[in-house]
Amino acid sequence: MSIEKFFSPESIAVVGASRTTGKVGNTVVKNLKDSFQGKIFPVNPKADKVAGLKCFESLKDIGEVPEGVVVAVPAKIANKVVKTCVDMEVPAVTLLTSGYGETGEKGEELQKELEETIKGSETRLIGPNCLGIWDGRNGMDTMFLPGYKLETPPEGNIAVISQSGAVGSALLDIAAHRKIGISKFVSYGNQLDVSETDLLEFLGDDDDTDAIAVYMEGVKNSRNFLEKAGKVTQDTPVVVLKAGKTEEGSKAAVSHTGSMAGNYQVYQGAFRQKNVVEARDSGELFDLVKTLAKEETPDGRKVGIVTNGGGFGVLATDQVSKTELELAEFSEKTREKLEDKMKSYGTVSNPLDVIGDAGPEMYREALEAFKKDPEIDMILCIVLMQTGTMRSEVVEILEDTDRTTEKPVVGCMMGGDYTKLHTDYLEEKGVPMFHRPENAVKALESLREYGDR
Amino acid sequence: MSIEKFFSPESIAVVGASRTTGKVGNTVVKNLKDSFQGKIFPVNPKADKVAGLKCFESLKDIGEVPEGVVVAVPAKIANKVVKTCVDMEVPAVTLLTSGYGETGEKGEELQKELEETIKGSETRLIGPNCLGIWDGRNGMDTMFLPGYKLETPPEGNIAVISQSGAVGSALLDIAAHRKIGISKFVSYGNQLDVSETDLLEFLGDDDDTDAIAVYMEGVKNSRNFLEKAGKVTQDTPVVVLKAGKTEEGSKAAVSHTGSMAGNYQVYQGAFRQKNVVEARDSGELFDLVKTLAKEETPDGRKVGIVTNGGGFGVLATDQVSKTELELAEFSEKTREKLEDKMKSYGTVSNPLDVIGDAGPEMYREALEAFKKDPEIDMILCIVLMQTGTMRSEVVEILEDTDRTTEKPVVGCMMGGDYTKLHTDYLEEKGVPMFHRPENAVKALESLREYGDR
Numbered sequence: 001m002s003i004e005k006f007f008s009p010e011s012i013a014v015v016g017a018s019r020t021t022g023k024v025g026n027t028v029v030k031n032l033k034d035s036f037q038g039k040i041f042p043v044n045p046k047a048d049k050v051a052g053l054k055c056f057e058s059l060k061d062i063g064e065v066p067e068g069v070v071v072a073v074p075a076k077i078a079n080k081v082v083k084t085c086v087d088m089e090v091p092a093v094t095l096l097t098s099g100y101g102e103t104g105e106k107g108e109e110l111q112k113e114l115e116e117t118i119k120g121s122e123t124r125l126i127g128p129n130c131l132g133i134w135d136g137r138n139g140m141d142t143m144f145l146p147g148y149k150l151e152t153p154p155e156g157n158i159a160v161i162s163q164s165g166a167v168g169s170a171l172l173d174i175a176a177h178r179k180i181g182i183s184k185f186v187s188y189g190n191q192l193d194v195s196e197t198d199l200l201e202f203l204g205d206d207d208d209t210d211a212i213a214v215y216m217e218g219v220k221n222s223r224n225f226l227e228k229a230g231k232v233t234q235d236t237p238v239v240v241l242k243a244g245k246t247e248e249g250s251k252a253a254v255s256h257t258g259s260m261a262g263n264y265q266v267y268q269g270a271f272r273q274k275n276v277v278e279a280r281d282s283g284e285l286f287d288l289v290k291t292l293a294k295e296e297t298p299d300g301r302k303v304g305i306v307t308n309g310g311g312f313g314v315l316a317t318d319q320v321s322k323t324e325l326e327l328a329e330f331s332e333k334t335r336e337k338l339e340d341k342m343k344s345y346g347t348v349s350n351p352l353d354v355i356g357d358a359g360p361e362m363y364r365e366a367l368e369a370f371k372k373d374p375e376i377d378m379i380l381c382i383v384l385m386q387t388g389t390m391r392s393e394v395v396e397i398l399e400d401t402d403r404t405t406e407k408p409v410v411g412c413m414m415g416g417d418y419t420k421l422h423t424d425y426l427e428e429k430g431v432p433m434f435h436r437p438e439n440a441v442k443a444l445e446s447l448r449e450y451g452d453r
Numbered sequence: 454m455s456i457e458k459f460f461s462p463e464s465i466a467v468v469g470a471s472r473t474t475g476k477v478g479n480t481v482v483k484n485l486k487d488s489f490q491g492k493i494f495p496v497n498p499k500a501d502k503v504a505g506l507k508c509f510e511s512l513k514d515i516g517e518v519p520e521g522v523v524v525a526v527p528a529k530i531a532n533k534v535v536k537t538c539v540d541m542e543v544p545a546v547t548l549l550t551s552g553y554g555e556t557g558e559k560g561e562e563l564q565k566e567l568e569e570t571i572k573g574s575e576t577r578l579i580g581p582n583c584l585g586i587w588d589g590r591n592g593m594d595t596m597f598l599p600g601y602k603l604e605t606p607p608e609g610n611i612a613v614i615s616q617s618g619a620v621g622s623a624l625l626d627i628a629a630h631r632k633i634g635i636s637k638f639v640s641y642g643n644q645l646d647v648s649e650t651d652l653l654e655f656l657g658d659d660d661d662t663d664a665i666a667v668y669m670e671g672v673k674n675s676r677n678f679l680e681k682a683g684k685v686t687q688d689t690p691v692v693v694l695k696a697g698k699t700e701e702g703s704k705a706a707v708s709h710t711g712s713m714a715g716n717y718q719v720y721q722g723a724f725r726q727k728n729v730v731e732a733r734d735s736g737e738l739f740d741l742v743k744t745l746a747k748e749e750t751p752d753g754r755k756v757g758i759v760t761n762g763g764g765f766g767v768l769a770t771d772q773v774s775k776t777e778l779e780l781a782e783f784s785e786k787t788r789e790k791l792e793d794k795m796k797s798y799g800t801v802s803n804p805l806d807v808i809g810d811a812g813p814e815m816y817r818e819a820l821e822a823f824k825k826d827p828e829i830d831m832i833l834c835i836v837l838m839q840t841g842t843m844r845s846e847v848v849e850i851l852e853d854t855d856r857t858t859e860k861p862v863v864g865c866m867m868g869g870d871y872t873k874l875h876t877d878y879l880e881e882k883g884v885p886m887f888h889r890p891e892n893a894v895k896a897l898e899s900l901r902e903y904g905d906r
Contacts, residue, residue: 022841022842024841027841098808098809102763104800144841145839145840145841146839146841148871149838149839149840149871150839150868150869150871150872151869151870151871162764163764164762164763164764164765164767165762165764165809166760166761166762166763166764166765166809166837166840167762167764167765167768167867168764169837169839170762170765170837170839170867170868171867173839173867173868173869173871173872174867174868174869176869177868177869177870177873215764217764217767243764243767243768243771244767244771245771245774246770246771246774246775247774248770248771248773248774248780249767249768249770249771249774251770252763252766252767252770252802252804253767255763255800255802255806281768281772281889281891282768282867282889282890282891283736283889283891283892307619308619309617309618309619309620309623310555310617310619310705310706310708311615311616311617311618311619311620311621311668311670311696312617312619312620312623313705314617314670314696314697314702314705314706315620315696315702315734315735317699317701317702317704317705318696318697318698318699318701318702319734320701321698321699321700321701321702322699327701347557347708349705349708351705353708355551356551356618356619384619384622384623385602386598386599386602386603386622386623386626387598387602387619388475388477388480388597388598388599389475414620414623414624414626414627414735415603415623415626415627415630416603416604416626416627416629416630417604417630418601418602418603418604418626419603419626420630436734436735436736437735438734438735438736439736
């Protein structure tokens with residue numbers, strides 16, 4: 001069975017719908033009512049209405065089979081509800097409840113029972129122990145976090161899937177804060193049925209998704225992952241943040257999602273073989289995935305750098321030397337053109353230091369030359385917005401550069417609120433933006449790496 | 454001669470004072486007029502007034518010897534102005550002008566000439582090719598960046614010195630954005646006279662400064678640095694971001710501040726020997742220095758971690774395993790107390806996962822136990838603020854914990870604006886805050902490292 005119904009059901013029932021503010025079953029119904037386009041059926045034998053919607057005594061009382069069911073009742077009852085869903089042939093069950101495989105023996109038993117219920121049925125299940133699904137385009141939202149505590153990310157082309165609900169929701173909030181557009185989000189928890197590999201396959205085929213970010217502790221079925229991951233990454237870059245890399249981290253993962261994090265070296269080998277890009281820490285995850293989602297892979301490994309702050313150029317160069325990237329040697333034509341424009345500035349070299357009194361015009365000259373230079377495969381544009389002569393128009397020049405070349409273009413600006421205004425604009429316009437030169441270079445390296453394999 | 458007069462002169466002259474908005478000599482006079490407590494003498498033979506202040510034809514016309522002179526005229530004229538300062542025995546000259554050693558042969562000649570002028574005199578000089586000084590307490594400010602483009606950091610106990618003006622000003626802006634308190638700031642450029650070592654010595658003795666952050670390309674005099682750095686770091690932690698680590702980065706540094714970045718291995722050895730903490734990239738600089746400025750060094754290497762998001766615990770544990778830190782084994786007493794409080798949550802282990810429905814009360818219990826547990830040397834408190842049951846009061850509990858124990862306490866919260874409200878509050882109250890668990894652990898490791906040497 002496909003898992004499409006999880007994202008775009010025509011109707012959805014919420015078992016455990018509640019009238020009490022703050023309860024999971026209350027938040028979910030309210031969130032759905034605010035955004036979901038299809039029919040919503042709250043289920044609670046003790047209530048007439050929840051959030052103004054007519055409430056049903058049980059799933060069977062609804063009178064039709066909902067395409068999706070969200071379950072938010074304690075584990076023991078939840079198992080019975082899932083049994084009913086299987087009997088009714090509900091296509092998509094999202095089980096939010098925790099207290100299963102992640103909590104020791106008793107939970108493991110409940111999880112096994114659930115597995116038996118699902119096996120061979122027409123019903124697919126996401127969870128348990130998860131936040132479920134968020135899809136901004138059709139308003140599907142099973143997350144039970146109060147809206148005033150986290151922001152909603154803009155619509156975009158990056159899908160995020162996370163084994164951890166906490167990490168997942170923080171990622172969604174960070175994406176919103178940094179104006180990174182998200183297509184779909186899934187917190188998949190203990191992956192009793194629907195696994196990370198199922199989600200990767202589905203999202204790899206999703207028209208709205210151009211790259212996938214994954215927080216993963218352990219894969220459900222390594223053979224299945226190895227069989228299918230390579231096919232997904234042929235067209236859709238996948239960036240994984242693997243947690244539980246060390247023996248101690250691995251132990252912590254067991255008591256978290258009940259999954260064996262396994263031997264990290266094996267994972268690394270598999271990722272490399274299947275062209276899955278690895279983020280080394282939680283900071284890198286979005287840096288890499290947004291660049292892979294927005295930019296083409298480069299034709300070579302030579303970077304051209306322009307900056308109005310020499311120190312940033314030095315930091316970027318250090319980072320280039322730590323990767324397989326190279327600093328481009330400008331072509332004769334570029335050199336001549338820039339020497340003409342920068343008469344008083346000393347020698348033209350890469351990084352091109354247009355120094356502190358440059359304005360947007362100098363950036364236009366440099367970026368035009370970089371675009372045309374066959375010696376340059378990708379472009380890193382660093383701007384210190386705080387100088388007296390820099391003006392906001394520089395963002396348009398950078399935006400236009402990105403629109404008019406196949407070469408990857410990334411930007412870097414360091415600073416506070418004034419700077420963030422400009423990076424936010426560019427991020428939304430499709431230019432991957434960074435606050436540290438080192439991170440911008442790491443992102444370019446991940447593009448090269450992905451393209452080279 | 455001491456360099457104190459750079460920071461707290463009683464009077465200051467600005468040579469190259471200008472009436473034209475946007476010019477360096479205009480911005481400096483306006484900034485000083487807004488904040489500086491002492492007398493200000495603009496110098497410009499062609500103007501009567503600058504920014505409403507009486508203007509003088511030349512330094513000699515002022516009628517007294519100013520304690521500080523800021524020079525913002527082109528290099529050739531600047532050399533003559535400095536000669537006059539030496540003749541008048543001005544104690545502190547800040548030379549903002551660029552076009553010296555960083556720009557090739559002609560500039561090098563000018564720089565040599567300047568060196569001859571200064572040698573053996575009573576005059577000390579900061580620069581050339583720099584932004585000079587910012588001292589929030591007395592309003593000293595020679596930076597020529599428009600105030601609306603960057604924020605002013607809060608008063609605090611961290612000094613920042615930077616060979617690069619661009620990196621320095623971005624750091625100041627970032628500090629403001631992240632509510633990191635700054636005591637003094639110096640952009641020292643080509644360090645013709647006053648070197649990074651002079652500044653470290655001075656700031657090491659400064660009552661307002663508890664830790665020093667340095668952006669450095671190359672030291673001026675390695676023997677002098679080796680002789681004195683160890684003495685500074687005995688009482689005042691110093692964190693260095695060394696740029697020009699690689700051959701190519703080193704080349705870029707030469708054309709930037711005219712300094713030889715030198716062999717990185719030699720630097721690393723010297724830093725280790727003198728207990729200078731190294732930041733691996735620009736992101737780490739503040740993470741480490743703010744922790745060293747705010748927290749005591751730990752008595753051991755055992756970390757206690759509490760979190761309401763299991764995934765964050767796994768990420769933190771992975772990072773702990775990459776360092777010399779260890780996960781604490783809770784004492785029997787802690788274990789018993791927490792088992793009692795967390796009855797339904799499964800086993801008590803480190804990281805302590807109080808799971809997604811914990812409120813501030815559970816954090817109070819955990820942190821109280823951690824404080825008293827002799828097996829725990831330092832505390833990492835991770836809070837996902839976005840959950841339904843978490844409340845803002847948790848920041849008070851964290852603040853109180855930090856105030857009532859000698860053990861290092863750091864916090865970590867991941868998210869957007871709502872989360873930042875809480876991290877900003879805690880940062881200002883003296884708790885080092887992080888947005889990624891990995892970074893929080895790295896900061897604890899730097900505390901251990903600094904304390905162990």
